[in-house]
Amino acid sequence: MAPTSFKLNTGQEMPAVGFGTWQAAPGEVAKAVETALKSGYKLIDAAYCYGNEDEVGAGLKAAFASGIKREDIFIMTKLWNTYSTRVSLGLEKSLKALGLDYVDLYLVHWPVGMNPNGNDDRFPKLPNGERDMLWDHDHIQTWKDMEKLVEGGKAKAIGVCNYSKVYLENLLKQAKIVPAINQIENHPALPQDEIVGYCKEKGIHVVAYSPLGSTGGPVMKAEPVVKIAEKKGVNTGTVLLSYHVARGSTVLAKSVTESRIVENLKIVDLDDKEMKALAELNKDNVTRYVYPPFGINFGFPDKASGKVMPNGVPA
Numbered sequence: 001m002a003p004t005s006f007k008l009n010t011g012q013e014m015p016a017v018g019f020g021t022w023q024a025a026p027g028e029v030a031k032a033v034e035t036a037l038k039s040g041y042k043l044i045d046a047a048y049c050y051g052n053e054d055e056v057g058a059g060l061k062a063a064f065a066s067g068i069k070r071e072d073i074f075i076m077t078k079l080w081n082t083y084s085t086r087v088s089l090g091l092e093k094s095l096k097a098l099g100l101d102y103v104d105l106y107l108v109h110w111p112v113g114m115n116p117n118g119n120d121d122r123f124p125k126l127p128n129g130e131r132d133m134l135w136d137h138d139h140i141q142t143w144k145d146m147e148k149l150v151e152g153g154k155a156k157a158i159g160v161c162n163y164s165k166v167y168l169e170n171l172l173k174q175a176k177i178v179p180a181i182n183q184i185e186n187h188p189a190l191p192q193d194e195i196v197g198y199c200k201e202k203g204i205h206v207v208a209y210s211p212l213g214s215t216g217g218p219v220m221k222a223e224p225v226v227k228i229a230e231k232k233g234v235n236t237g238t239v240l241l242s243y244h245v246a247r248g249s250t251v252l253a254k255s256v257t258e259s260r261i262v263e264n265l266k267i268v269d270l271d272d273k274e275m276k277a278l279a280e281l282n283k284d285n286v287t288r289y290v291y292p293p294f295g296i297n298f299g300f301p302d303k304a305s306g307k308v309m310p311n312g313v314p315a
Contacts, residue, residue, distance in 0.1 A: 002245045002267045005042075008180045009203040010157040012104065014074055016245045017265055018043030020209060020252035021056055028256040033059025037068050039262050045183075045209075045252050046098065047078035047109060048090060049122050053097035061099055076105035078161060079146070082122060084113035084137060087145035091154060105180060106155035108146060110162050111171075113137030139167070140174050147177045159183070165198045172202065181250075183207040188243060188281040189219050196247070206249040212240050224277040232268050239268070243278050246270045 005013045019036040021029055021044070029052045033044060037059070046056045064070055077098065083090030091106055113134035118124020124132035149155040159181035163171070172178065182199050186192055186208035199206050213219030220236045229236045237253075237260075244251035245267050253264035270278075 002242065002269050003248075006205055006248065006250060008157065008205050009178055010180050012074070012157060012180070014105075014181070014205060014207075014250055015041070015043040016250055017041070017241065017267060018045050018074075018207070018250060018252045019261070020045045020254040021052060022047065022050055022209070022254065024050075024052060024254070024256055026052065026055070029055035030058035030062070032256040032261065034062040034066075035258050036261050037063035037073065038066065039258075040265055041261075042072065043074045043076075043250070045076055045207075046094070047080070047107075048083070048094050048097075049078070049080040049109060051122065053077065053094055057097055057099040070100075074104045075100065076107060076159075077103055078107040078109040079142070080109050080122060081112050081114040082116050082118070082124065084108075084134070084139075084142045085116060087142060087149065091149055095154060102154045102156060104156045106146065106149060106158050107181070107183060108139070108142060108158075108160045108163075111139035111142075111160070111167050113139075113142070140171060143171055143175055147175070150177065159204075163195070165195050168195070168198060168202070168204070178202060179204050181205045181207050183209055183252075185210045186244065186249065187211050187213045187219055187240060188222075188225070188278045189213050191279065191282050196249070200248070206247075208244045208249050208251045211244055211251045211253070212237055219281065222281050224281060228270070228274050228277065234266065234268055235263065237264065238266055239270075239278075242267045242270055243275070246275055 003016050005015050008014055019033065019041045021033065024032060033056050044056065046053050077094045079087060079090045115124045115132040115134060118132040126132050146158045150158060157180040158177060159179040161183040163182050168182065182204050184192060184195065184206065187210060196206050219225065219240065225236045225239050229239045241251050241253055241264060255261050255264060
């Protein structure tokens, strides 16, 4: 039987399947979150930069009013880059928008900083249109500020997102608290075996986002995925979500359609042969779909050249 949760290095149980709120259209998020919780989801993933934490909060409020208990739901959100030097303020703003006294997990969204005094609260830009980055940003200092939050109780645990192996190695040399999770783009066309293996070695749980690659994209239409789906009597999305649980990772599913929200909770068991077939997808074409315009590749292969930046600190 596929596991329904995983134990973090903090002792917390994190559900195997969570509900993601990235890229949901304005006006749809609150109902989707409420529907997800009433359908049985126990994990909600949010972020300040998504610009919809207030809607997520409205959905949480409606679900809690219906009898669902706050303590039964695992809620995580993320520190955005413009708050990398103002960690406590970043958390307070998220808590206020979400209508919560605490989050179960607070994450560093990316190991970069953006100008906190720029021309936009979330996405400041320079006159030439480039992102207004803090090139001297110290992601280690941001983590030290994150560690202080745990003492205050407003964040039960802390973790990271989008950290490659070189960044994690750099972080762990000075961290007092080992990140509880590393949330990364992950799917059969981008297995990220190196960072997944390193996280397991260090007791850091992997959470997969964009698990379908891209909606309606080549991963969902790939022959091994289609064959397994036909064999199991499920859709291809279910196969791709189940892939992560079989790997021992939590997976984030996204939808604002009630039928799809419910369908995404259905995880099936995949045997070794099926997992091997899915692993073959990345043999000739490793594909990353999320490329933020930061001008930094974080130790991930560069989209154009395939080369990897040799260190974990922006030059």
